[in-house]
Amino acid sequence: MTYTIHGALGSPYSMKMRSLMRYRRITHLWSSGAYVQQLATEKSLPPVIPVIEYPDGTFRNDSTPVLYDLETRHHERSIVPTDPAKAFIAHILEDFADEWVTKAMFGYRWLEEIDQLQMSRWLSFDALKGGGLDANQGMAKVFRERQVGRMAMVGCTAENFPLIEASTRRILQAFEDHVADEHWLFGTRPSLAEFSLYGQLSQLGVDPTAQAMMRADFPYAFRWLLHVDDASGIEGEWDEDGAPLKPVVESLLAEVGRVYVPFLLANEAAAEAGEDTFSIEVAGLPYSQGTFKYQLKCLRELRHRYGKLDADTRAKVDPILSDSNCFEFLQ
Known part of the structure; x- marks a missing residue:
């Protein structure tokens, strides 16, 4: 039984689920790339990552319900205290x-220019995995503008x-x-x-x-x-x-x-x-x-x-x- 974490290195919830599954020794694959951003929509899920692909071919996201669902399916090395x-x-x-x-x-990621530039480029690099510097920086510019534009909405x-x-x-x-x-x-x-x-x-x-x-x-x-x-x-x-x-x-x-x-x-x-x-x-x-x-x-x-x-x-x-x-x- 193998799960797939469709996530990203720059996604805190992806890293949360990867570290959790590593600790619990739940067999899984790590998969990342530009496709991940569209996968949730394609699977009629909320537009957030990671998307967890279950061994039966179903898909879920929203890390907290998923971690509790894994508790019901896998009993070894629980992460919920017994008290x-x-x-x-x-x-x-x-x-x-x-x-x-x-x-x-x-x-920290999107308020200062030094962080905006590096992280937008790195996140684009993670998504594209190639394609040339121009494509990377073009995607980075779009991504940076989108994220900076969302800052007020999330209170940052x-x-x-x-x-x-x-x-x-x-x-x-x-x-x-x-x-x-x-x-x-x-x-x-x-x-x-x-x-x-x-x-x-x-x-x-x-x-x-x-x-x-x-x-x-x-x-x-x-x-x-x-x-x-x-x-x-x-x-x-x-x-x-x-x-x-x-x-x-x-x-x-x-x-x-x-x-x-x-x-x-x-x-x-x-x-x-x-x-x-x-x-x-x-x-x-x-x-x-x-x-x-x-x-x-x-x-x-x-x-x-x-x-x-x-x-x-x-x-x-x-x-x-x-x-x-x-x-x-x-x-």
Whole structure:
């Protein structure tokens, strides 16, 4: 049974799924190229990558539902902690990475000219795999203009970036402090949270401005990314049920409470009021963007998963969420 990941090196969600499948030792092929951008449309899927081709010839995308589907199909080397409380916290961090930390990737990649030029050319190179320099740079110019034009829609503007960057540096500092002692968040093996965070941060480890920042200020967090990229040789265990959270998890949850909770609630309020945009302010730093339907789905899913927790698990989770200012968005 062989899966195919139709993805791209410049796609954080592709890298997330590739590292996840490598760790889980799920047999797969990696395929990339210009065709990938059209494959989702051809298969009547949302226009996002990676597209995962299943052994039976069906196709799916949207990394979070796919990773949970793989959990039902393959039981070895699960990435969901056995402790239901930690499993829920890992899901929160996975969602946070996919929906908030991705803004760092967009901002570092497309706000400054040095990053726009290099990355548009590299991404075009990855897609074309030949065809000559003129074709590569022609495609790069079109791709660059398209991506820069989308920045306001995804909230990655120059005005918003001070908050995005401050949040990113806090995340990287949490990992820098953590990885000197141990690699993983919930034991001696990786969870879905690490793979989602890796997917986004892997791009910062490539783009010129972000890479220079990480090498200078967070060198061990930077190097940690290469370990997550292929953890197929890792053999480990989950922390015992009821064991306290590691400080890195507490720091990451604090960041969720600081920026992601108000972001999700403001987006929801704007959608309910029929407003096209919303704004928040965190520690004096402003942020505004267009109302986004997909984040409403994410918030509903978080609430649904919280609602399914039993009383004992809630008794463990609620104080943690309250301490990190994460409880409000689950009500």
